[in-house]
Amino acid sequence: MIDIKLISQIKGAMQRKGLTQRELAEAIGKDETAVSRWFAGKVGISRTSLSAIEEALDTKFNKQGKTDMKTALITGITGQDGSYLAEFLLEKGYDVHGTIRRSSVDYRERIAHLEGQPNFHLHYADLGDSMSIIQVLNKVRPDEVYNLAAQSHVQVSFDSPEFTADVDATGVLRILEAVRQTGLAQTCRIYQASTSELYGKVEEVPQNENTPFHPYSPYAVAKLYGFWIVKEYREAYNMFCCNGILFNHESERRGETFVTRKITLAAARIAQGKQEKLFLGNLSSLRDWGYAKDYVECMWLILQNKKPEDFVIATGVQHSVREFCYLAFKEAGIELEFKGEGADEKGICVAGPAELVGKELVAVSKDFYRPTDVVNLWGDPTKARAQLKWNPTKTSFEELVHIMVEHDMKEVAAESAAEKVRKTNLVEYLEKGIVK
Numbered sequence: 001m002i003d004i005k006l007i008s009q010i011k012g013a014m015q016r017k018g019l020t021q022r023e024l025a026e027a028i029g030k031d032e033t034a035v036s037r038w039f040a041g042k043v044g045i046s047r048t049s050l051s052a053i054e055e056a057l058d059t060k061f062n063k064q065g066k067t068d069m070k071t072a073l074i075t076g077i078t079g080q081d082g083s084y085l086a087e088f089l090l091e092k093g094y095d096v097h098g099t100i101r102r103s104s105v106d107y108r109e110r111i112a113h114l115e116g117q118p119n120f121h122l123h124y125a126d127l128g129d130s131m132s133i134i135q136v137l138n139k140v141r142p143d144e145v146y147n148l149a150a151q152s153h154v155q156v157s158f159d160s161p162e163f164t165a166d167v168d169a170t171g172v173l174r175i176l177e178a179v180r181q182t183g184l185a186q187t188c189r190i191y192q193a194s195t196s197e198l199y200g201k202v203e204e205v206p207q208n209e210n211t212p213f214h215p216y217s218p219y220a221v222a223k224l225y226g227f228w229i230v231k232e233y234r235e236a237y238n239m240f241c242c243n244g245i246l247f248n249h250e251s252e253r254r255g256e257t258f259v260t261r262k263i264t265l266a267a268a269r270i271a272q273g274k275q276e277k278l279f280l281g282n283l284s285s286l287r288d289w290g291y292a293k294d295y296v297e298c299m300w301l302i303l304q305n306k307k308p309e310d311f312v313i314a315t316g317v318q319h320s321v322r323e324f325c326y327l328a329f330k331e332a333g334i335e336l337e338f339k340g341e342g343a344d345e346k347g348i349c350v351a352g353p354a355e356l357v358g359k360e361l362v363a364v365s366k367d368f369y370r371p372t373d374v375v376n377l378w379g380d381p382t383k384a385r386a387q388l389k390w391n392p393t394k395t396s397f398e399e400l401v402h403i404m405v406e407h408d409m410k411e412v413a414a415e416s417a418a419e420k421v422r423k424t425n426l427v428e429y430l431e432k433g434i435v436k
Helices: 004-017 021-028 032-039 047-057 080-091 130-140 154-159 161-181 218-237 259-271 292-304 321-331 382-387 397-431
Strands: 071-075 095-100 120-124 144-147 189-195 241-246 278-280 311-313 335-339 346-351 360-364
Touching: 004 032, 004 047, 004 130, 021 032, 021 047, 071 080, 071 130, 080 095, 080 292, 095 130, 120 130, 130 161, 144 161, 144 292, 154 161, 154 218, 161 189, 161 218, 189 218, 189 292, 218 241, 241 292, 259 278, 259 321, 259 397, 278 321, 292 311, 292 382, 311 382, 321 335, 321 346, 321 360, 321 397, 335 360
Parallel strands: 071 095, 071 144, 095 120, 144 189, 189 241, 241 311, 278 360
Antiparallel strands: 335 346, 346 360
């Protein structure tokens, strides 16, 4: 009997090992013609030959043609979520593959510590280029795909709406269709990173899987297409593809343009005399903030579920931007008191370093208000908690703020030390006449 799945898995293992058909034939002591006949589906593979192949590829196959080691493909692996998910899956014993975009600037700092590990691999691909996606899928033949790549900044989506739509909407379609075109539709499970921004101008609180969507930014509208195309492929082609509707999730790896990281870095810089003031938008905006490291576990649990479903991933606890700001500065040794309302609100230092007491350290700027602003996101993780046995509050809000500020205090201190060394060296060079 010809086992097409087994042949596909062997080909995938060969590609990961960098073995050609001829080299495999030599390794197992077979004629290349015999190997070609196996791969062409003309004859089956005997148990003896399969054992030799397993030894040559250092991989075990079970009766269903699957390797004992699961293979995962992560798009957006260089991002906050991608880096944490890669670490999580490697700990689970996965063979982890990630896609990165070609660029003259290297943005791999979040995954630099993983490079060189035997089960960690990177490939060039782009959600704007379907052929690159197909090539990677054909090479990797993954059991699971996690599509985390996106233009993920809400404010940027107002400035670059067309790019956002191409990546966040059509990019999801390209992933799904590539899985179909490479013959993986019935063997590969797909996770799509959806977003709480779908609820936008919220129609009820808290928001769950049945709450109506009302997207309120180009980013949210693009993500809405991604959400529905996943459901369509699930129903039309019986594919195991799911949406994780993630509410705000932060960490010390969050990009510096996102409000939480902007706050924690500013608190650290102001505490160490490297910045004078922090400007923010709407301090009354309410968000459900969790720890990204906890959320990637739920992504994995969604794909281990018995059937493909969509889940809200949230803590079920809500806080304002003002509260995040207050706690972050307190972690940095500065106590704030907020006075005024709306655009006139200010954060005044009432306790902390003597030189800062009485100073205005936080101010509101209309430059950071969005054309349409989402002000009340609050997730209900009941379904994920009950069905997936996931703990949404493994890391509390206070612990999250502490982790981020502690990291940024050290980072700012390191930057200051490096700057001091540079200045010292420059003075020395000038004195010795080396630099003129």
